[in-house]
Amino acid sequence: MNAWTFGVFYSFGAAFEQMADEFDAGLGATAAVFAITTFLFFTGGAVAGPLGDRYGARPLIMFGALCIGAGLLLTAEVGSLGVGYLTYGLGVGVGISSYLVPMTACVGGWFERRRSLALGLYTGGIGLGTLLLVPMSEWLIRTEGWRFAFRVLGVGSLIVYGLAAIVVARPPRIATTARKPIRSIVGGFGFGRMYLASLLMTMALFVPFVFIVKYSTDRGVSSPAAAALISVIGVGSVAGRFGLGALGVRFDAFALSFAAYAIQPVAYGLWFVSDGNYAALVVFAAVLGAAYGGYVALGPVLAAELYGLDGLGAVLGTLYTSAGLGGLIGPIAAGVILDRTGSFAVVIGTAIVLTFLAAIAFLPLRQRPSLGS
Numbered sequence: 001m002n003a004w005t006f007g008v009f010y011s012f013g014a015a016f017e018q019m020a021d022e023f024d025a026g027l028g029a030t031a032a033v034f035a036i037t038t039f040l041f042f043t044g045g046a047v048a049g050p051l052g053d054r055y056g057a058r059p060l061i062m063f064g065a066l067c068i069g070a071g072l073l074l075t076a077e078v079g080s081l082g083v084g085y086l087t088y089g090l091g092v093g094v095g096i097s098s099y100l101v102p103m104t105a106c107v108g109g110w111f112e113r114r115r116s117l118a119l120g121l122y123t124g125g126i127g128l129g130t131l132l133l134v135p136m137s138e139w140l141i142r143t144e145g146w147r148f149a150f151r152v153l154g155v156g157s158l159i160v161y162g163l164a165a166i167v168v169a170r171p172p173r174i175a176t177t178a179r180k181p182i183r184s185i186v187g188g189f190g191f192g193r194m195y196l197a198s199l200l201m202t203m204a205l206f207v208p209f210v211f212i213v214k215y216s217t218d219r220g221v222s223s224p225a226a227a228a229l230i231s232v233i234g235v236g237s238v239a240g241r242f243g244l245g246a247l248g249v250r251f252d253a254f255a256l257s258f259a260a261y262a263i264q265p266v267a268y269g270l271w272f273v274s275d276g277n278y279a280a281l282v283v284f285a286a287v288l289g290a291a292y293g294g295y296v297a298l299g300p301v302l303a304a305e306l307y308g309l310d311g312l313g314a315v316l317g318t319l320y321t322s323a324g325l326g327g328l329i330g331p332i333a334a335g336v337i338l339d340r341t342g343s344f345a346v347v348i349g350t351a352i353v354l355t356f357l358a359a360i361a362f363l364p365l366r367q368r369p370s371l372g373s
Contacts, residue, residue: 001061001103002125004160005096007133008072008153009037010234013213014138014227015146023081028335030081031210036089037096038206038327042320044097049317052102056170060098065161068095072154076147099161101320105313108300109171115304116253120297127293130234138227190306193361195322198299200358201264202326203333204351205292208233208271210331212285215344219276229285236289240297253301260294261362264355267291272348 012034020030048060071091078084104119111118140149209230216226240260267288274280303315334347 001099001160001164002123003129004133004156005068005099005129006126007129007137008068008157009041009092009096010130010209010230011134011137011141011149011153012037013210013230014134014141014223015149016210017214017217018141018146019081019084023084025081026335026339027211027214028332028339031331031335033081033084033088034206034210035328035331036085037093038331039324040089040093041096041100042322042324042327044094044324045101045317045320046314047317048098049101049105049313049315051313052105053313057099057102057106057168058165058170060102061161061165061168064095064098065158065165066095067098068092068161069154069158071095072150072157076150076154095157095161099164101313101317103168104300104316106168106171108304116298116301119300123293123297124238126296127234127237127240127289130237130289131231132234134230134234135224135228138224142223191319194302195319197261197358197362198319198322199326200354200361201261201295202323203330204264204268204326204354204358206327206330207334207347207351208285208288211334211338211344211347212281216276216278216281221276221278221281225278229281232282232285233289233292236286236291237293237296238289240290240293240295253298253305257295257298257302258359258362260291260298261355261359263287263291265352265359268348268351268355272345272352 016030016034019025019033020027023030052060068091071087071094074087074091075084078087104122107118107122108115137149137153140152212229213223213226216229217223267284270280270284270287274284299319300316303319334350337347337350338344
């Protein structure tokens with residue numbers, strides 16, 4: 001599910017210019033399709049997480065199948081970008097949110113001693129889909145158009161989600177001591193720091209997924225090669241998820257998570273100085289992917305260590321709203337800046353600052369006692 005879903009989702013960058021041209025829309029307005037979807041699929045976890053804790057992942061996956069399948073198929077028929085905000089944003093966004101947190105909590109609930117490795121493998125599907133499905137989607141979009149590609153992806157989503165719903169199983173109920181209510185957890189200093197760090201980081205994170213193809217083609221890189229950069233992010237992401245997820249079994253997950261944060265401003269610095277050089281862009285994409293992949297793999301591990309498995313879906317769902325807000329603000333703001341200035345330097349420089357501040361915000365979390373407050 002992760003491989004298919006995020007392969008579909010990150011294929012939007014390949015369709016971006018076709019959609020902007022067809023609807024005669026600005027970069028900010030077109031990026032809003034992606035941003036609204038990101039916002040909904042992350043913030044929707046605040047609802048789906050508690051529902052998954054109560055009813056299991058299967059009914060939510062079935063609901064998500066209908067949403068994402070219908071959303072893609074309807075988007076392929078829209079006559080205006082405004083309608084696309086509803087069909088793609090609501091359909092794909094709600095579809096992803098229906099499964100993402102419940103499945104993450106489900107996987108975490110099945111493992112204890114090697115939970116970080118299991119979650120690294122599970123989230124590695126996100127990078128795998130970015131690696132394999134994005135180039136296929138780019139070819140389909142380039143040769144047949146974005147509308148035909150969305151129809152194919154819509155039907156495929158119904159199939160993949162349906163198969164996952166058949167085989168998923170609820171983890172055993174684990175006896176735990178009484179846990180804090182979600183309100184007291186959210187109000188704690190540690191959770192607030194983790195939320196702020198995630199918000200700042202994701203405001204920058206989703207910008208290259210939308211704009212790296214345009215940035216590269218504007219500098220003479222061919223469309224397939226430009227789309228391949230998203231796949232390189234996927235390769236790095238797989239390495240980060242598997243590598244840091246495996247290391248999380250032996251080493252402190254807090255320190256590894258901080259490393260994932262600290263590497264990201266370095267990655268954006270490589271983008272800033274690349275000046276369109278393709279080899280430099282490949283290095284940027286790989287480093288960013290590894291850092292972001294490690295963060296995604298270790299985030300649920302930290303939450304489980306801090307707050308336990310009972311109600312983990314509710315905790316993750318609340319935490320992931322930070323990524324929803326970051327994904328809503330970042331791409332739209334970047335598009336508006338580009339519409340008004342035409343300068344990627346401002347966009348990339350802002351990403352460097354945001355990720356640097358995110359690492360600083362996360363730094364106190366290395367001290368475990370502060371997280372219990």
